[in-house]
Amino acid sequence: MRADRLMTIMILLQNRGKMTAKELAEELEVSDRTILRDMDALSTAGIPVVSDRGKDGGWRLVDNFRSQLSGLTMDDLKSLFLFPSGKVLEDLGLHSGALDTRQKLLAAIPGTFRGEAEAIWERIHIDSSTWRASKENLDALKTVQQAVWESKKLIILYERADGEQKERVVEPLGLVAKGNTWYLVAIRDSEFRNYRVSRIHKAIVENETFIRPANFILSAYWEQSKEEFIQRLPAYDVQVEIHPSVMKRLYFTSKFVQVIKKESSNPDQWIEATLRFNAEQEAVEYIVGFANKMKIIAPKDLKSKVVSLANSVIDFYKE
Template sequence: MRADRLISILLLLQNRAKMTTKELANELEVNPRTISRDMDALSSAGFPVIADRGTSGGWRLLESYKTNLTGLKAEEIKTLFLLPSLHLMKDLGISEDWHAAREKLLASLPASFHGQAQDVWDRIHIDTNSWRQSPEKVTAFTILQESLWQDKRLLIQYERVDGEQRERIVSPLGLVAKSSTWYFIAGVGGDIRTYRASRILSAQFTDETFERPADFRLATFWEQSSQQFIQSLPTYEVEAELSPSILSRIKFTGRFVQQIHLEDSLPNGWIPASFCFDTEEEAAQYSLGFGNQIRIVSPMRLKEIVYSRAKSLIEMLENDQ
């Protein structure tokens, strides 16, 4: 295990020129002390690893040094043949290039690997579409994609959630696909913001260039911003009792429920449960959907809302007869 990690460190430094102890630790999923010990081991073994001090410091290899540890293992080769999301590649306009690259890679390998590649395709398929897919049209997708390689600022017009339209001059930094939804990451002033690509109504290049932040890592930014977004979501907790007849259906209603905790059955057979929703309205609609198969315990206000709506429904049905 340690030998594989030491090889990984050498390859990372060769491919990325310089990395900090923290970056290496995050990449290899170990603690920084482990990386420090690994660097001592590499240095003792005669590998030319150099530590640059200061705010822009990090670990690097002597410029003239190149490793010869680039042979691929059979299991590593298999991972290269996992089929990525075809519809996302089509969005990017690279599906044909990907297929061509895959065939060239396969042709460069010994014949013994050809059957293994087909075996991977026959056993693992990745589909990021949802069952009820409603593809979003991204009007300016081509320009958004092109802008990432030109380091020119864009003038975008986008529509906010409330329907208001605004213009912004942004510095393009990245595109992220979350499931089948694309997000555009861009610098605005001193901030980095995330825009839902389908809400960008138009985009055009400006003559103004910008310098891409040297320390910006798209995957790291997305992971951190995603966690912040999840933590900022509103929560509405509900205590209830469930009829045993709906246990198999409570997580498959088409409505979003963050978590469901079930307890042991009560003497009457009903099951205490805890739910967590984003809003009171979602909780009310979810509860009403199960009729008399869910008994709300708390909060009392939700119980009153469900009672009022159920009563109004009964009155409406009675008036229609």
């Protein structure tokens, strides 16, 4: 990828000071002519590269620009090697070039830093996927990604939570990967919206471009949106007593249960706790799963519903 090569050229010139077109071409395994075109591209992009003629000539960065790049710390260099999950890169169609890019970066950094950079690569691996294979339908992701890059309006056929499909015209601002799930952040009717990409059944990029909001920062918006979503979730609190033998299960049985509070001065006694669910029925089904190892303290009317569900299970298996 050309962008990777341009970045590598900058790092090489930063670390080695001056290199001829031939040296750069050999390092990057391209032709001298390609390097000259790359230098034109860097110059056009505002990177101050200059060519010195003569016996000791070559390409270099303007000195004050080199000093700005020299401000990179070891932590900065290490962060370059904390690549996103391979699943994320694969979804975006970038996985095949990621390893090559990393190796080029490794070859370009100073020898004094290279060992520690290699250690980070060898010792830290980021895997954002879940234990079970994702069943997300990402057929529309490539088209959505194109619209995001090109700042073009997008027509989508979107399936709502109730199963109804609606056609929307949106202004795509960015993509967010949360675990194995991709979300499109876009503007529709002058409001920010989040769309789950797996629910986009059709996507068409329009020729019309749009202007991104001047102060929009995707990461900041997503954190705020996520917090607002959590705050809107319904809460149903239940006070219980838990037998110490199943206390560890409390944290692993369901990812949707929050342990708000637990109290116990004696590890051999029943433990009081407050559990938070999203709905009453969710609490009933969860508590039944603990059989005689969890007692309901409040709300008291929940007891009859737990008994009713337990009896229905017994009756079902008696038949």
